[in-house]
Amino acid sequence: MDSVRVGVIGIGNMGVAHSKYVFEGKVKGAVLTAVVDEQKERLQWAKDNLSEEIHCYSSLEELIQSEQVDAVLIATPHHDHPSAAIKALNAGLHVLIEKPAGVYTKQVREMNEVAAKSDKVFSIMYNQRTKPIYQKLRDLIQSGELGEIRRTNWIITNWYRSQSYYDSGGWRATWAGEGGGVLINQDPHQLDLWQWTTGMMPKRVRAFCSFGKYRNIEVEDDVTAYVEYENGATGLFVTTTGEAPGTNRFEITGDRGKIIIEDDKLTFWRLRVPEPEFNREFKGGFGEPECWKCEIPVKGQNPGHAGITQDWINAILNGTPLLAPGEEGIKGLTLSNAMLLSTWTDNWVDLPINEDLFYDQLQDKINNSTFKKNESNLQTLSVDGSH
Known part of the structure; x- marks a missing residue:
């Protein structure tokens, strides 16, 4: 393998940024081949601003079934980082998740256990380490x-x-x-x-x-x-x-x-x-x-976000040690x-x-939250990963 086909999951603020620098060739050995988002207008943004050749999917499951990627960069809302990573790892994909690793350690520990059993490269976007x-x-x-x-x-x-x-x-x-x-x-x-x-x-x-x-x-x-x-x-x-x-x-x-x-x-x-x-x-x-x-x-x-992504790609292609192993997100x-x-x-x-x-x-806090995680709320969340 001389290149890695990358899919970006979640085209909000951070997903847009990640998609751009990968598409522009700023990460050697990485090729952006697909994006995922529940909102059609975000997928259209990818077509209009990146390339008509980018594969667009409305779910991670669709992306996995397409076999168009070797690795995924997950930029979904916080709650969804572990579940998306687990699905991708179980499907045989390399994974880079945005920070934080999740919302609670019990969920993140499950993700780490899945990663440990796989032979895939698992990293986290701790770009301040660069x-x-x-x-x-x-x-x-x-x-x-x-x-x-x-x-x-x-x-x-x-x-x-x-x-x-x-x-x-x-x-x-x-x-x-x-x-x-x-x-x-x-x-x-x-x-x-x-x-x-x-x-x-x-x-x-x-x-x-x-x-x-x-x-x-x-x-x-x-x-x-x-x-x-x-x-x-x-x-x-x-x-x-x-x-x-x-x-x-x-x-x-x-x-x-x-x-x-x-x-x-x-x-x-x-x-x-x-x-x-x-x-x-x-x-x-x-x-x-x-x-x-x-x-x-x-x-x-400071290479920032692109530096962590490059580090991840290098580990996939060359087996080099990760600067930010995904398992360390739990700390x-x-x-x-x-x-x-x-x-x-x-x-x-x-x-x-x-x-x-x-x-x-x-x-208990979530159940009494002013914001209920119904379907429309989740769609709203999927397009914005800003902090």
């Missing part, structure tokens, strides 16, 4: 340059969304339509990077989520979460869609200094000697380790599920979470 600044951060931590991690803090409040944004679609910011708010819709990349760069998942979470605090919505729009790690380190994750101006500041402290990413700059306050060594040998009164402020150069380009989702469950139960949540309890709580 950014050189986060790759450099991961390298500094994983190589031991920062020492043992003691604290992680991420303030990510620059997700401002107005009421008019939420009012633009009845499915937005509803349990039935999206399965959550800022955690599931805006923050999947940060929740992934939080654990991917540090290599650490918490052992327990205590979170305080506010629902409709700043906007007339039913899901969470303000979150403060505290986590504890196995090695004794602690962490804080703060996020909202209701503040302006917002902040995006990721700070990680280790026993060899601290690293801060803010304003697209990576700064390393590096201790000349590790703090434990200084503490052991210092015999004075007041004193602290000598510290150097280092502006770490970050080189390279960030575990964090967001744990934060919600902690709030709903007003208690600590240990990881791994009680998946059945979370599912039951979520279903």
